[in-house]
Amino acid sequence: MSGASIGRPFFPRVMTTEENRSNVAIFFCQQLDPDQDVNRRALEKELGTRIRFFPLPCSGRIEALHLMRALEAGADKAYLVTCPVGACRYREGNIRAKKRVEFAQKLIQEIGLEPERFELVNASSPGPFSIDAMARELINKAGGLPSSPLNVKKPKEAAHNTP
Amino acid sequence: MITAERKPLPEIKESITPYKKVLIVGCGTCVAECASGGEKEVALLASALRMDAKKEGRDLEVHEITLDRQCVYEFIDQLAELVDRYEVVLSLGCGAGVQAVAEVFPKIHVIPALNTTFIAQTKEAGVWIENCRGCGDCRLDQFADICPITRCAKSLFNGPCGGSKGGYCEVDPETPCAWHLIVTRLEESGRLEKLAPLYPPANWSKKEGKGPRKIVREDQRH
Numbered sequence: 001m002s003g004a005s006i007g008r009p010f011f012p013r014v015m016t017t018e019e020n021r022s023n024v025a026i027f028f029c030q031q032l033d034p035d036q037d038v039n040r041r042a043l044e045k046e047l048g049t050r051i052r053f054f055p056l057p058c059s060g061r062i063e064a065l066h067l068m069r070a071l072e073a074g075a076d077k078a079y080l081v082t083c084p085v086g087a088c089r090y091r092e093g094n095i096r097a098k099k100r101v102e103f104a105q106k107l108i109q110e111i112g113l114e115p116e117r118f119e120l121v122n123a124s125s126p127g128p129f130s131i132d133a134m135a136r137e138l139i140n141k142a143g144g145l146p147s148s149p150l151n152v153k154k155p156k157e158a159a160h161n162t163p
Numbered sequence: 164m165i166t167a168e169r170k171p172l173p174e175i176k177e178s179i180t181p182y183k184k185v186l187i188v189g190c191g192t193c194v195a196e197c198a199s200g201g202e203k204e205v206a207l208l209a210s211a212l213r214m215d216a217k218k219e220g221r222d223l224e225v226h227e228i229t230l231d232r233q234c235v236y237e238f239i240d241q242l243a244e245l246v247d248r249y250e251v252v253l254s255l256g257c258g259a260g261v262q263a264v265a266e267v268f269p270k271i272h273v274i275p276a277l278n279t280t281f282i283a284q285t286k287e288a289g290v291w292i293e294n295c296r297g298c299g300d301c302r303l304d305q306f307a308d309i310c311p312i313t314r315c316a317k318s319l320f321n322g323p324c325g326g327s328k329g330g331y332c333e334v335d336p337e338t339p340c341a342w343h344l345i346v347t348r349l350e351e352s353g354r355l356e357k358l359a360p361l362y363p364p365a366n367w368s369k370k371e372g373k374g375p376r377k378i379v380r381e382d383q384r385h
Binding site: 063064065068069071072107108110111112113149150 | 171172173203206207210211213214215217218
């Protein structure tokens with residue numbers, strides 16, 4: 001799997017809720033955005049539960065279980081954003097991260113889900129970036145993936161939830 | 164330690180098909196070290212099974228627990244209050260763990276989720292190599308602490324077969340030739356005379372031919 005690249009200097013518009021109903025989980029290396037705690041607030045406020053950020057001290061901290069739990073909790077897609085290859089502060093974190101994402105992809109393939117539901121994204125340069133801008137780009141990209149079959153309500157659930 | 168690998172998910176899924184309440188039991192010792200049956204692997208399997216059931220619109224209740232050791236009664240006792248609430252136990256222990264749990268709880272079906280493989284050493288992160296066959300007649304001292312029974316593809320006792328290439332086995336070119344390792348180590352430690360005697364064949368009666376083996380230590384018994 002080759003990681004996609006993001007971080008180009010543009011700020012794409014987030015699709016309207018009618019256009020894109022994806023639930024997205026974004027795991028990311030905190031080294032990319034030292035101000036991530038502030039920068040992600042606006043988007044979290046805008047999209048509410050449809051976006052979940054998970055800052056990591058290094059992308060190498062990711063475990064397959066983190067990604068699985070994100071999907072289980074309702075994400076349609078989970079991204080892991082890493083520093084560029086060769087620019088990891090801890091040298092090998094993003095290399096390990098890639099292996100773990102690949103492992104997690106195999107696990108969901110076993111249950112018939114698309115491996116694309118987990119994606120590793122290498123930042124195009126060491127940054128710093130605004131995680132908010134990165135996330136907007138990733139959310140747009142996730143809109144191309146069908147909703148997770150795990151999020152389709154069973155008839156009795158749907159009936160129960162109808163007001 | 165004992166190594167194991169998780170069975171393919173379709174096989175596990177088929178084995179639990181009749182059940183709606185599954186207790187997944189991991190083991191925090193050997194199979195945790197080889198990343199097949201510890202707490203993390205229990206959580207991964209539980210997550211995969213829950214998602215699979217949800218995707219197919221099936222009801223499935225999964226509970227996770229990892230014992231420190233699944234082959235020792237004192238630890239298995241932790242399941243006593245849980246087992247009755249589930250229809251089946253899915254064990255991520257080695258074969259010994261599965262059977263020990265089954266013995267303690269005779270009324271519940273215990274299903275293995277792992278294939279137990281061999282006795283191994285952790286060579287490096289993520290790599291485990293078989294280095295003991297459990298033959299019951301250890302002769303490591305005679306062979307520079309390298310087991311020719313396990314690590315030589317032909318289990319030779321009296322020197323190499325001649326098929327070694329560049330220090331690697333002709334049967335598996337990724338495996339170092341055990342006899343190359345033995346001779347090198349004896350040379351480096353000045354103990355080459357260890358190779359002078361002719362060694363008789365292994366006494367396999369200590370491993371096989373009498374059914375399951377047993378160790379009894381009176382000083383350890385109640």
